[in-house]
Amino acid sequence: MTTRQDDPGPVALVTGAAGGIGGAVVRELVARGARVVAADAGRTAGRELAGSFAVDVQDAAGVEAMVGEIEERIGPVGILVNVAGVLRAGPLLTMAEDDWAAMLGVNVTGVLTVSRAVARRMVGRGSGSIVTVASNAGSVPRVGLGGYAASKAASVMLTKCLGLELAGHGIRCNVVSPGSTDTSMLRSLWPDADGERATLRGAPEHYRVGIPLQKIARPEDVAAAVAFLASDAAGHITMHDLCVDGGASLGA
Structure with missing residues (x-):
């Protein structure tokens, strides 16, 4: 995004603004001049935030009420x-x-519910x-x-399908697919101190191959x-899946 001084x-x-990646996205967008509203299952604190909401992304009524309040009190949502x-x-x-059910509910239905409320x-x-944070696991099979x-x-x-439907309205929809990222979610998968190695x-x-760049x-x-x-x-990019995994999926 680009912003003028005025x-x-x-x-x-x-x-998901309270999590490791979500929190980093909040900080990055704030640094770039956005007025960021954080939404999570629990309210997110931060003086730099334009607003904070506790919401279940699967709850269509709750999401609709949140987006309506944001648009009325803070302004039109330009980025989701x-x-x-x-x-x-x-x-x-x-x-x-x-x-x-939990994974399909949050990871799929939640994306649809929030995206529809904003995109309408x-x-x-x-x-x-609209940018959805997915995972390189979505394109490479993983045991367990x-x-x-x-x-x-x-x-x-x-x-991607939403991006195709909305392209004629000037709305771009893209995906970022991380690999192993230093978050509590990743660390929960490590059975011992040797997990990173x-x-x-x-x-x-x-x-499963390792990470060619040799870093998390x-x-x-x-x-x-x-x-x-x-x-x-990225004004001419839509329906793109940008993989950020240090080469772990070998470009698949």
């Missing part, structure tokens, strides 16, 4: 970043129904940018992450990619 900056709504997500690891054959208003203005991978693959295609070198027994991504690395796709610098 321009208050676009209103940007970020879901869908970061809210949950991960439940485990084999598909034994995965609990509740875990499957963007259509009338003829502009807007089948439910998560399926939900992220669905969120990618949902966002194991992630870097890969796990041949699980058909920082949340800020992902946030920079999000901010680019949301900005005017």
Whole structure:
């Protein structure tokens, strides 16, 4: 995004704003001059925020009320970043129904619910940018992450299809797919202190390559990619999936 000194900056709504990547996206957009509204299951604090909401992204009525209040009190939402997500690891054959439902609910239905509430208003203005944070697991099969991978693959295609439907209204919809990123979600998958080294070198027994760049991504690395796709610098980019994984998916 670009702002003049006398321009208050676009209103940007970020879901999952209390998490590692979500928090980094908030900071990056604020630094670039946006008026950022943070949404999460629990209210997010921060003096730099234009607003903060506690909301379940699956709750259509709650989301609609939130977006309506943002537009009335702060301004029209020009940027939406869908970061809210949950991960439940485990084999598909034994995965609990509740875990499957939670991932589809937040990672897919949540993206649709928030995107629709915002996009319906963007259509009338003829502009807007939506970025969904997915995962490289959405394009590369992973042992023990089948439910998560399926939900992220669905969120990618949902966002691309939305981008196709909205392109004629001047609204761009893109995806950022991170790989292993230094967040509490990643660390929850590490069984011991050797987790980082194991992630870097890969796990041949699980058909998973390591990270060619030999480093774990920082949340800020992902946030920079999000901010680019949301900005005017990416004004002719839509329905794109930008992978930020240090080469872990080998360009797949």
